[in-house]
Amino acid sequence: MSQTRDIALDGLWRNNVVFSQMxxxxxxxxxxxxxxxxxxxxxxxxxVLVASNALVALLRxxxxxxxxxxxxVLIIATLVTIVDLAMNAWLHELHKxxxxxxxLIVVNCLIxxxxxxxxxxxxxxxxxxxxxxxxxxFTFALTLMGALREIGGSGTVFSGASNLLGPAFAAxxxxxxxGEGALVMILPAGGFIVLGLMIxxxxxxxxxxxxxxxxxxxxxxxxxxxxxx
Amino acid sequence: MKTTDSPPAPAxxxxxxxxxVAALLTQAGGKHALVLGGFSLAATLLLVVxxxxxxxxxxxxxxxxxxxSLEQVIPADIHDNNPATDTVKLQINGNTLLVYRASKANQxxxxxxxxxxxxxxxxxxxxxxxxxxxxxxxxxxxxxxxTPGLGDKIEVTRSDWIxxxxxxxxxxxxxxxxxxxxxxxxxxQFAGATITPRAVVNSIRDGLQLFAAxxxxxxxxxxx
Numbered sequence: 001m002s003q004t005r006d007i008a009l010d011g012l013w014r015n016n017v018v019f020s021q022m023x024x025x026x027x028x029x030x031x032x033x034x035x036x037x038x039x040x041x042x043x044x045x046x047x048v049l050v051a052s053n054a055l056v057a058l059l060r061x062x063x064x065x066x067x068x069x070x071x072x073v074l075i076i077a078t079l080v081t082i083v084d085l086a087m088n089a090w091l092h093e094l095h096k097x098x099x100x101x102x103x104l105i106v107v108n109c110l111i112x113x114x115x116x117x118x119x120x121x122x123x124x125x126x127x128x129x130x131x132x133x134x135x136x137x138f139t140f141a142l143t144l145m146g147a148l149r150e151i152g153g154s155g156t157v158f159s160g161a162s163n164l165l166g167p168a169f170a171a172x173x174x175x176x177x178x179g180e181g182a183l184v185m186i187l188p189a190g191g192f193i194v195l196g197l198m199i200x201x202x203x204x205x206x207x208x209x210x211x212x213x214x215x216x217x218x219x220x221x222x223x224x225x226x227x228x229x
Numbered sequence: 230m231k232t233t234d235s236p237p238a239p240a241x242x243x244x245x246x247x248x249x250v251a252a253l254l255t256q257a258g259g260k261h262a263l264v265l266g267g268f269s270l271a272a273t274l275l276l277v278v279x280x281x282x283x284x285x286x287x288x289x290x291x292x293x294x295x296x297x298s299l300e301q302v303i304p305a306d307i308h309d310n311n312p313a314t315d316t317v318k319l320q321i322n323g324n325t326l327l328v329y330r331a332s333k334a335n336q337x338x339x340x341x342x343x344x345x346x347x348x349x350x351x352x353x354x355x356x357x358x359x360x361x362x363x364x365x366x367x368x369x370x371x372x373x374x375x376t377p378g379l380g381d382k383i384e385v386t387r388s389d390w391i392x393x394x395x396x397x398x399x400x401x402x403x404x405x406x407x408x409x410x411x412x413x414x415x416x417x418q419f420a421g422a423t424i425t426p427r428a429v430v431n432s433i434r435d436g437l438q439l440f441a442a443x444x445x446x447x448x449x450x451x452x453x
Binding site for chain 2: 062063064066067070071074075077078081082085086088089090092096183187
């Protein structure tokens with residue numbers, strides 16, 4: 001029970017992909033010029049991550065150690081291509097919004113990272129849970145960054161959400177203040193600024209709350225401080 | 230198994246063929262090759278199946294998208310055919326131009342085709358609808374990678390700038406004045422973005438010039 005709780009907490013917050021592991025920063029910077037885009041990329045990644053984690057865990061008995069990386073890449077690339085084709089065929093409207101992001105998922109190191117560090121050593125159900133938690137954490141991080149940049153840069157939040165999620169979500173689309181906002185926020189520079197601030201905030205929160213894990217308590221020595229800085 | 234049961238075989242060669250192959254493979258690291266090869270084969274088969282299943286629906290959706298774009302540049306009341314499927318390929322200066330033709334009672338009323346120019350970052354693809362007299366019926370940007378918040382005002386969903394071209398032609402304004410304000414023309418650029426609207430205005434002018442130069446061929450070819 002506590003293991004599932006750990007996996008969920010790690011993925012969602014404690015070991016968040018973007019803010020703690022600092023993986024997948026390329027999509028995190030590139031697509032978060034608006035909250036809806038961040039949400040879309042997060043959801044597409046989430047779906048692929050759950051499926052790839054489950055599949056890698058299922059096939060882990062077959063994959064020999066020496067060829068595991070190419071085998072993982074093969075599994076992930078096949079999965080992403082099938083998702084891309086299926087969405088284009090049967091969820092065409094959604095594909096038009098997300099289509100650009102889906103091929104990018106293949107090179108998202110989060111997917112390969114979880115296959116390598118979790119799924120190939122754990123059961124199918126735990127791996128799927130890990131994929132779900134990590135994917136949700138990723139979605140959360142991207143949506144938050146997108147919302148902050150969109151509010152700062154365009155003065156709106158979740159604009160175009162009804163295109164992505166359906167007309168029922170039109171209520172999400174809000175204008176926070178009239179006018180245009182600071183353009184720099186939706187340009188690439190704004191991505192770096194917001195990412196830097198978010199990581200700093202996460203670090204500050206982690207530092208304020210003494211680590212609850214048994215190991216880190218005893219390691220609170222000058223050496224670990226030096227290593228961390 | 231049968232080979233080991235048969236008594237006449239000499240002891241030295243009694244090892245079954247499958248075992249010898251397996252031994253050879255292990256020595257040469259062949260097990261890994263088999264694993265990876267098996268995965269590749271399975272992946273290929275899966276992709277073949279997925280491609281086969283999705284091919285028809287994807288083509289259908291692409292056609293539907295095209296029909297919707299054409300609807301925006303050619304009004305519905307001037308044609309009774311489906312311009313998306315009624316196409317003609319024209320050879321112009323060695324390039325093939327795909328022209329969608331709109332006709333009513335077998336009389337060509339308008340044509341639509343794509344033009345492209347380099348914008349601030351990458352090509353901007355523009356779809357033009359032109360009636361038989363060379364007047365613009367509608368202009369839409371199909372694809373671009375311009376800066377969000379600056380250059381993307383050329384999209385009809387973000388600004389009505391692109392609708393300003395409706396009804397204009399190569400004589401209105403005069404050909405030499407088909408340019409943005411900065412270049413001496415009547416068309417507004419946006420605050421902070423000149424290159425993007427300039428590319429759009431110039432590509433529309435290109436399209437109109439192309440239509441004017443090949444009007445006879447276009448309409449004749451299309452009228453057949």
